[in-house]
Amino acid sequence: MYSTVPLPTEVARSVASRLVALRKDKGWTQAELARRSGVSLGSLKRFEQQALISLENLLALAHVLGRLEDFGGLFTWDEHLAAVRRRFAELDD
Numbered sequence: 001m002y003s004t005v006p007l008p009t010e011v012a013r014s015v016a017s018r019l020v021a022l023r024k025d026k027g028w029t030q031a032e033l034a035r036r037s038g039v040s041l042g043s044l045k046r047f048e049q050q051a052l053i054s055l056e057n058l059l060a061l062a063h064v065l066g067r068l069e070d071f072g073g074l075f076t077w078d079e080h081l082a083a084v085r086r087r088f089a090e091l092d093d
Helices: 008-025 030-037 041-050 055-064 079-092
Strands: none
Touching: 008 041, 030 041, 030 055, 041 055
16 A cells, blocks of 8 residues: 655655755754754764654754754644534534
């Protein structure tokens, strides 16, 4: 069976790839980004190579790269969807 929804590992690899691109765009080495963010160089290398990182370290990297706001919409409730669900629930009653 095929799905158009990406797997968590695919999303992680994509995020890691975009982080590498942002780092390089700023002209920073891995060591420089690690120093600026407080994330260990080993953790940064692991993320860039294997897409494995703690949430705390990912947020620290995003902050230093000016992308922390990208996490603002994560897990937000869509009010429009909630209204549609309420309307269908009313119809079932």
